Amino acid sequence: MSTTTAPAATGTDERLVAVSRFTRVLRRPELGALLGAIVIYVMFALVDTTGVFVTIAGTARWTDVAASVGIVAVPVALLMISGEFDLSAGVMVGTSGLFAGLLTTQYGFSMWPAIGLTLLFAAGIGLVNGWLVMLTGLPSFIVTLAMFFSLRGINLGVTKMLTDTVRVAGIDKVPGYDSAASVFASTFWAPYDFRTSVLWWLAITVVATTVLTKLRFGNWVYAVGGDQTAARNTGVPVRRTKIAMFVCTSLAAALVGIITLLRLKSMQAGQGVGEEFTFIIAAVVGGCLLTGGFGSAIGASIGASIIGMAFIGIAYAGWNTDWSWLFLGVILFIAVLVNTFIGRRAQGARK
């Protein structure tokens, strides 16, 4: 850190060149995603057959989808900035929902203690993920893939063992359900009925953005993802920073698991499987680099919005669902392409 205080005697150090405000805006990781989101919003507003997409009611519908993606996509983005992946984040949604569901319906816990224990359990899983990555030096891709398969097996095995079926049901009869549901899985602003998960999503985005831009910890996150050795040499606690990000991701997945459990009053053993890619896609669409060191929390939330708009937009457009995946694929591809294009131009001076 002290090295930067040296005067720029030569005057040619690129790090000290003043950049215009315009260039600085262009360099924001989420700019491309924002433009992409606007394009996609306008497009779905135009092809909408119901006239509902652009209304408040329509907004309530697509933000509902976006929130369940965004809550996890934000910490996944931070984890990616720190240079790691978590492929177990999707299945973790199911695991934590099942964990809370089984605690309440099979072991007589009431809702709130079960939620507390679930969060503890999730933090433990995140800790194991991070610790294993650090200990073994294996790519997090492999470690969390192993966790993904393990949890998937445990989800089905344990659920069937304890309930003789493939889902946990009857959550609304558990003591404390009503108060927990009002916090995690109710709606506000009748008659449009926005989901409370939207508030959780916004809160997590704000907190993550603050941490990234205002706190020293945020600098660490960028540093360990940019150049781990350099970060370590300048005194950044690499191991702790990365493990903390794994724990946050796991906790966010558990939050979505709890929200889903309370909302659906039940949990299937397969819930969440495959969603890990949706989270990563949201983060990448939002400007995170797959190589780490670059990205933002707001970007991930915009990425989640794009996914939410596409899901509901395709339904309102009445498009033949045989082609849904193609539409999603093209939309995501273009969003990332625009992103990369703008990013390269903005960094043209640097590179």
Add this chain to the structure above:
Amino acid sequence: MKAPKLALVVVASTALVLAGCSGGTTADQSTAKSTSAAAGGGDNSAIKICMYTHGDGGGFWSVAKKGAEKAAADLGVTLDYQESNNDAQKQAQLIEAGVTGGCTGLAVSAPNPDAIKDALKKATAAGIPIVTMNSGSAVFRDLGAITHVGQDEFIAGQEAGKKFKEMGVKKVLCPLHEANNIGLQQRCDGIKDTFGNVENLQVTAGLADLAKSQAEIQAKLESDPSIDAVFALNADIATGAALPAAEAVGRPIKIGTVDLSGEAVTDIKDGKIAFAIDQQQFAQGYLPVVLLYLNKINGHVLGGGQPMYTGPGFVTKDNADLIQKLAEAGTR
């Protein structure tokens, strides 16, 4: 370097716009078709029937979808068909979107009824009639549906059990190819009820990797020589995994299946597969549209509080020829 990249963005954006346009055109065309079909009986395109299933676009659901499209075209109503790939939360979100999006009738499959209960309450509160289809025969009344169209999975299993008994087999293997599908479990429970000596086997690879599923079934058949029949719960599992496994083991093993495919019908004709239980999912797509239409124009509530069964119908060597023609046309 930069110009080609810009060009790439332009090309890709154009592709998206084209994709959007052609998507729109497809929808327009189907609406146009429906309208022209209705020319005789008047234009009913203001009636929007929304069918939101847990389907996955596979061989089974594409036939159900075809049934719904045919009904919509025959009646001249507008159809909005959406699938949610076994994700109960997505299905609930679709239903809520549909209620705000102006559905006049709602058909849903309900493999996980708790998950869509609240969303369906919004539909009934908005005066939208509901019909459940495919799965949900036990719970349709609780969900506020006027009736249910489908096959009772337990009865289907029971009928298969009787059939295997007639065939004189001793022990049946029941491979479950989807971990989260409660209906599959009910079929295995049904066959256990009428047949008795049944062993369940969780096939982890499922439809995603038939070669691996074959290996799993084969290993089970090899390790337990008393098994002399397999009750496959899906036609692709029957033809792609159970049959090759049985052939590899080399002792006579009878195979029965649930649902049809072109290959399965051919195998039935050739005597390699003994029977298929057909739940006739084309009708599961067709009937809800008709029921909701009748409810809308004439206030009918059919079914009398009972579900309407589309199966089980048996496909054996005797009727395989006729069924084969229809399966090739994608309606059976």
